Amino acid sequence: MHDSSPRPRVRFAPSPTGSLHVGGARTALNNLLFARREKGTFILRIEDTDVERSREELSGQILSAMKWLGLDYDEGPYYQSSRMELYRAAVERLLAQGHAYRAFETADELDAERKKADAAGRAYRYSGAGRAIAPDESDRRARAGERHVVRLKMPAETIVVDDMVRGRVEFPPEALDDFVLVRSDGHPLYHFCVCVDDAEMRITHVLRGDDHLANTPKHVALFAALGVPIPAFAHLGMILGTDRKKLSKRHGAAAVEEWRDVGILPEALVNFLALLGWSPGDDREILSREEMEREFSIERIGPSPSVFDPEKLLWMNAQYLARMPAEEILARCLPWLPSPPPRDVALAAIELHRTRARTTIEMARALAGYAADPLEYDPDGMKKQVKPETAAQMGKLVETLAALSDWTPLPLEAALRASAEDQGISAGKLIHPTRLGLTGVTVGAPLFDVVALLGKETALRRLRNFLERIDRPVPEDSGFRTEN
């Protein structure tokens, strides 16, 4: 049935309604992976025929989101708004061949009919009155300037869609209407432009969202009327929010840009999206772009919708952070780091924190801690780690450390443990307050690595500031507290 030429041509055809939806990104990705796997061509086409809704600047966001994700296209972007001549010529042809006809009802008349049908509990269908108008009369009325739309003559037989994901789907003729190709103001409509473009661009496979499955018989009829081969179809399950409703802005983070802005890596988002609906067939979850391009196949796409789980995305992002070269991570963090620590410190810090950060924002925050002294100390940590005797104990530790010449993890640890032993206390009594004093928080990378990386001067300065802070006892019974 389909022309499965060895060099498929596929396209992603978003309408420029603002940001790139993750569902759109997944569709684009599947098209791209299929094209790469089959050594075909991936085309980007912007569907901006809706003059009321489309705006120039809105397609820019889609383009930049695709670039960020690495969804590079081989051809395009084509803009439907600049292909009007093509559509005009196609209507003329369909009209001349009798595959389409003019209909002169006004929108108001159609609305009224629709309302009447609704009220009577009947399914509304266009009356088909336009089909009865003789061609020469139709031409005459059109020349006279009478407003009209152009409708496609739908065939009276069942239309079969042989979907690569869903199998054979049949649409009985009574469900199909003679739909409008061109509005009365001359603007060609979506379904029409899609088919004319797919035909003109010699698209061989249409991979798109499930929401278009019910539109497919219209397209099949149009391709037939146009006299062009019918592409193969593969309809992908929708991407849902955690409430199992179609993912939308309402859910938050339905747009690719939003994930970028919270510190998700494009590689991780692509990996995550690839696994929504498709799987390589084994237990692998972390797949490189090369693996996906090598192994992607439509046969392994499942038909059911999938819920977008942010938790798993975060986990996957962490997996990428754990594997990515430090230089690369640093570059990705820079946008969130107004004053980064010195490069060598930052790179070493990344090694300490790569398994502790789930996003580049979290990583950037960790790195910032090496560039600036803590401004405040975690109140819970203060309560838990700072006891009345802590100041004195820490004072002794600072003295010991100040005398230390080899400022590397092992000697530092030895020095601290020796100090604890001298003072007859457990090492923890010094370790935890030290971390708090150095970083402001009670959690983080192994302490002695942090101390070493901070350098002697910075570490001692931070500890002395901390000492000063905890060494100012607030009178027990004054009823006055500066903290907590």
Place this chain on the structure above:
RNA sequence: GGCCCAUUCGUCUAACGGUUAGGACGCAGCCCUCUCAAGGCUGUAAUACGGGUUCGAUUCCCGUAUGGGCUACCA
């Protein structure tokens, strides 16, 4: 309302007539450990329901239920 699609652990999915229904996220426990992570190990949890077909159904067919899509001079 009509037409169409979907339904395996809470979530992503594997198993294309025969498996103790597998993996991953999450959650819980244990190990590791200066904290927090990461990592390792263990556990938790699923074939929506009812009928068929078959020696045998997660798998094929038909209903039901539930979710979703389409039904525009939107895309």
